[in-house]
Amino acid sequence: MTRGNQRELARQKNQKKQAEQNKGKKMEGNSFQKQKETFRTSGAYDRWYEGRRLWAAVTVSIRNSTRNIWIMMKAPNDVKREIINLLLAYAFAIKHHCRNERGINYDDLNALLPPNFRLQYNSNETAANNLPLALAQEMQLRLLQYQADGALESTTFGLLNGTISSLVENLTAFERIGTTPIPLAYNIHLKQVITLYCLALPPQLAGNVGWWVVPVTSIAVFVFFGTDSIATEIENPFGYDANDL
Template identity: 45%
Template sequence: MDSADALAGSDAVAAQPHTHGARSPPPQPQLSPLRNVTVNLSPPASPTHHARASGELIRAEHVERKSHSRKIRNEARTSYNEILRFRASVIPRVLLPSLLHACWATLWTVLYMTGKVRWFVIPPQLITILGVVISLLLVFRTNTAYDRYWEGRRMWGTLVTQIRNLARFAWIGVITKTEKQEIEKKGLMNLLLAFAVATKHYLRNELGHKYADLHHLLIHLPDFQPGQRYPVIKNLPLEVSFHISSYIAACRRDELLDVSQQTAMTNALSSMIDCLTSFERIRNTPIPMAYSIHLQQSLTLYILSLPFQLVSLISWGTIPVVAIAAFTMLGIDAIGSEIENPFGYDENDLPQEEFCRTTREEILRVIASKATRDPGEWGAPYIEGNAEDVAAMLRAKESQGSLEGITVTVA
């Protein structure tokens, strides 16, 4: 099977993954191959193609001034619909505890207002003292969780960058001489994407390789072909990296790469392994249990003590105030728990499917493009101003003893 067909094909063997949670993962999207990929965007070069002619060509060409792209993921949302949004919020996790605390406040408020029990009143100064301590604990908890979330996102960015670099080094730097070598190079493109997809499943504790978005990327390897009884590998991304490293060594042995190219590709692969190790550190190192337990105990005691401190000041207003305080503080704590492991299927987890989909599209574009790009085929660039104008500007600056301020616009 040609590796390019395996990458673009959608008839993969889709075995159901075995997960250890109550929530089943969503079905993997079936992606269609890219179509209408434009390879050559420049006009053919000719000896008489001058810069001024390029300028006339640009002026004659209709240029779209406004780009239409997909919505940027981190665009600021100013809609008030976010206030009422239930999905992706922590309301499901904190609603019941907040209601229980409101019932607790209602009980003691009724007892106080009816005059049956009034011995439990506590000076309200404790709100300030305990509130500062609880706030510091919550801030530290949330910041620590967000650092883990952001570290995971940063590592995914580094991983995608190194996959791009390795794909560029291999597709442009490895000059194949036979059809077999061309097939092997396309197989490497499959393995680069397989590393990203296998990392996604590995971080979700989904072992094996028989997934709709992964199996066809490894099917060109002898051990992963249909009918082979290959044992389940716990760390499939590391196994894929062994095959990538073997390809780099084979290219060097066949003199398809020089030493500098081999070093650059090996460094990119090593950086990918570093990202995998960082992912494992984030996933396998939870918040210390003692800190988590103490925070929960302190937060619960603080909210339970609020009715005793507020009822003598705001009477019936104690009930909504305690409910709002419980919702706010428990929500902040729930946010920390939600994002400290950002590799799952939750709405607030990292969009790993999107990372893999973007990588897949880029790999497909690489395979659809030419492996050789000769600068001799370039046309003349568009330069604002002719050669005489630029020479006059340079002479004027040289006479002043400085070349600062010269700006040549190249489109």
Template identity: 40%
Template sequence: MVRKEAQWLQTALRIKGSVISAIYQQVILFGIFGVLISILYHFKVPVSQPILGSVIPSIVLGLLLVFRTNTAYERFWEGRKSWGSMVNAIRNLARQIWVSIDEKEPEDKSRKIDALNLLVAFGVSTKLHLRGEPISSDLEELISQSKYIKLKNMNNPPLEVAFWISDYLEQQYNRNCINSYQLASLQSLLNLLVDNLGACERILKTPMPLAYAIHLKQLLLLYCFLLPFQIVQSLGWWTGFISALVSFTLLGIEAIGLEIENPFGYDENDLPLDAICTNIKLNIDDLTTLTPSVHK
């Protein structure tokens, strides 16, 4: 019980991964403004205007923030589901390639390993593509030098990798190493990989509508600046602190939406794409240590 409470407190006080660094300047600004209103009220300046509380009903702002956060989380969760589906498709595709494709020549096993490495390369190139990064040395050990050079000049590297995998499957079908049913099953899994790539690209290239983002920020700004005028009469010198606390709450919710709406980067709250790709590589390496009974 004590351990759980300690973990809860440790999480609550954690700075890394929170949105504090993104909003602390605005929070301090609204707190200072609240203190300024308290000083003016102390010197009998008529700054107390409780009626301003009806300018922007709290429930309206709350609903807008909830919608903003839910929309962002939906994008985050869709990205996670797409990568989860991609990992499963790669595993199934790798398993079927390793078990189903006949080895008629001594070189066939090494060709299958190359094909499995292409599956890893698909995951890595998708990660780089979504992050807008150039082809890196992570791919150099997975594909031949000629493919690596060619991939550097492609606008959509994962599609090129998918083409190479499809080409390999067609070659094995033409060599009678797999039948038409097996080919259709393998191509279906490959199509699923490309579908998940498209789903991630849709998340990446469909930002929150600009007008909505601007309007929400304007309402937040207006609400936080009007708040001290509403509460100074009842709170007095506490106005600055409460203004900072309320702005911390509202701005934090909005910042969380901004943080998670693009889940493919390097932030603490983004998807662990590096770890996912490493796990794919380990799964493929483990698979290649196994020998299917049909090939013994």
């Protein structure tokens, strides 16, 4: 083998090695970008899923309490319906509270709140800032009165009182989701990184795919920005959109 052939083989080997190194760098860059986007999406979905799980817990608590009140409480049906309506109103109150909607003048609450509670609520500025807590306090006071009147046994009272505490815990978890958004700086930085990545993608692909770089880049832009838009949509699960809770 002549020296010219040896030099040519060495040059081809170096080119192949350089191409493999460049390919590895591209794959690392793609992997890093995917990891950031996955973290963004999974974080937003975790918030949405936790909100859905909390709604299920509230539903279970209200259903169990309704059954226990109706079966175990020794009182007229009208009295039972009144406390059950307060439980149902609590669920609607959570919805309005998470949406930062104050007051009690809503169609889903009008038929559930008793008149005496309306008067107390309108005269209490502290309660007006948190309707679910005001309802929890009202329910507990009524249960204490029912127990004192002999309409509610101590065991049943303890069970229902524990349910109210559980509902308040769920409310606090809802507030944590609503008042702890994904940091704005992180969202801005991620959008900047996606934009820079999509702008830098065509020069990397042009030498390998030719004119196919246009549709390939378009697909990449659609995937990355679409995923980011999905995360933005579901990170706050308490809005008015079809995807919200």
